[in-house]
Structure formats: C-alpha cells, structure tokens
Amino acid sequence: AQRVTQPEKLLSVFKGAPVELKCNYSYSGSPELFWYVQYSRQRLQLLLRHISRESIKGFTADLNKGETSFHLKKPFAQEEDSAMYYCALTNQGGKLIFGQGTELSVKP
Amino acid sequence: DAGVTQSPTHLIKTRGQQVTLRCSPKSGHDTVSWYQQALGQGPQFIFQYYEEEERQRGNFPDRFSGHQFPNYSSELNVNALLLGDSALYLCASSLIRGQEGGYTFGSGTRLTVV
Numbered sequence: 210a211q212r213v214t215q216p217e218k219l220l221s222v223f224k225g226a227p228v229e230l231k232c233n234y235s236y237s238g239s240p241e242l243f244w245y246v247q248y249s250r251q252r253l254q255l256l257l258r259h260i261s262r263e264s265i266k267g268f269t270a271d272l273n274k275g276e277t278s279f280h281l282k283k284p285f286a287q288e289e290d291s292a293m294y295y296c297a298l299t300n301q302g303g304k305l306i307f308g309q310g311t312e313l314s315v316k317p
Numbered sequence: 318d319a320g321v322t323q324s325p326t327h328l329i330k331t332r333g334q335q336v337t338l339r340c341s342p343k344s345g346h347d348t349v350s351w352y353q354q355a356l357g358q359g360p361q362f363i364f365q366y367y368e369e370e371e372r373q374r375g376n377f378p379d380r381f382s383g384h385q386f387p388n389y390s391s392e393l394n395v396n397a398l399l400l401g402d403s404a405l406y407l408c409a410s411s412l413i414r415g416q417e418g419g420y421t422f423g424s425g426t427r428l429t430v431v
Contacts, residue, residue: 245422253360254422255419258419295360303348303372304375305362307359309359
C-alpha cells in the first residue's frame with residue numbers, strides 16, 4: 210500500500226536549534242517526494258521536491274531509498290519556521306498522498 | 318496571478334443536502350485535483366480532472382462527483398451530505414497532471430454539515 214508516515218504530530222524546539230522532521234513512506238515504484246508547508250492562516254505551499262535537490266529557506270531533505278525516508282532538516286531553526294509541515298509522495302499520475310503532518314513550534 | 322481560487326470560502330449545509338464547490342486553477346495549469354482535509358489530518362485525494370475527464374479517483378463514494386470545464390475550472394459535487402463530510406476541501410492545480418512541477422493549492426472551502 211502507498212503510505213506516508215510522519216511519526217511526530219508536534220515538534221517543539223528553541224530558536225537556533227537543529228530541526229529534523231521525520232517522514233517515512235511505502236511505495237512499490239519510484240515515487241516523487243515533496244514537503245509542503247502551511248503557515249498560520251495561509252494556504253498549503255510547496256517547500257521542496259526531492260528531484261530538484263534545492264535548499265529552500267535553509268531546509269533540505271534527502272531521499273533515502275534504502276530506509277524509505279525523506280526527512281526534512283534545518284541546522285538552525287527560526288521562529289518564522291513555525292508551521293504545519295506535510296510530507297507527500299506522488300505516483301505517475303499525479304495523485305498526492307500526504308502524511309498526517311507535523312506541527313513545528315519554534316520558541317524564542 | 319491570483320493562483321488557485323476557490324469558492325465559497327465557508328459553507329454550512331444540512332444532512333442530506335447537496336453541495337457544489339468551485340475551483341479556478343492557476344493560469345497556465347490544465348489539471349485540477351480535489352482533496353478533503355479533516356481536522357488534524359493530512360489532505361486525502363478525492364479525484365483528479367484532466368482534459369475534462371476524471372483521470373484518477375481516491376477512496377471516496379460515488380456521492381462525490383466532479384466536473385472540469387473547457388477553461389480548466391472545476392466543480393466538486395457532494396450529494397446526500399453526511400456529518401462526516403464536514404472538512405476543508407482543497408483544490409490543487411498543476412500542469413500536465415503534475416509532470417511539469419509541483420501543485421498549487423487554493424485556500425480551501427470549509428464545509429460544515431449540521
């Protein structure tokens with residue numbers, strides 16, 4: 210079955226601390242992985258895609274096919290990073306399968 | 318560019334009624350997908366429309382139906398509403414079924430069934 214698992218519902222860190230949001234997936238083929246972010250009162254927006262290998266707002270994510278993981282990392286968290294983060298994968302046809310989301314809270 | 322536009326923003330319906338939600342995709346996008354997001358959950362895929370046809374469907378009953386118009390806009394219809402249909406309904410648009418990049422989401426329609 211195709212599934213995305215985000216084991217943490219809430220992750221709370223202090224400003225300047227490293228952040229790692231976990232994402233594991235199950236998929237029989239070669240999926241495309243995404244991280245989406247939703248800031249307070251804003252719409253869901255794409256943060257990064259694994260195929261582009263970009264660093265957006267200091268976040269990076271590496272696809273580990275052996276561990277079927279796509280964890281999101283940032284070395285130094287900022288207060289403005291506080292938001293809901295969703296890991297998602299897509300099949301060839303474009304259907305997005307989302308995890309349940311992790312709320313990141315960065316405290317001053 | 319207004320991005321993805323959804324209407325209405327909020328809606329209250331009674332059990333058993335029917336509802337229609339609307340979505341205008343981002344300029345240049347030709348594919349529209351609909352998602353249901355229950356409180357505290359990630360979005361769940363309902364279906365996707367491309368070239369005015371339903372191309373993929375998630376695990377939703379036939380009470381959920383849709384349509385895509387020649388201008389790529391789309392409607393989501395839900396018949397015989399149940400209390401469990403209360404959720405945020407998101408529309409996402411993309412180009413060529415997502416093959417040309419990511420998906421742009423609308424702000425959603427908050428449906429409350431009473």
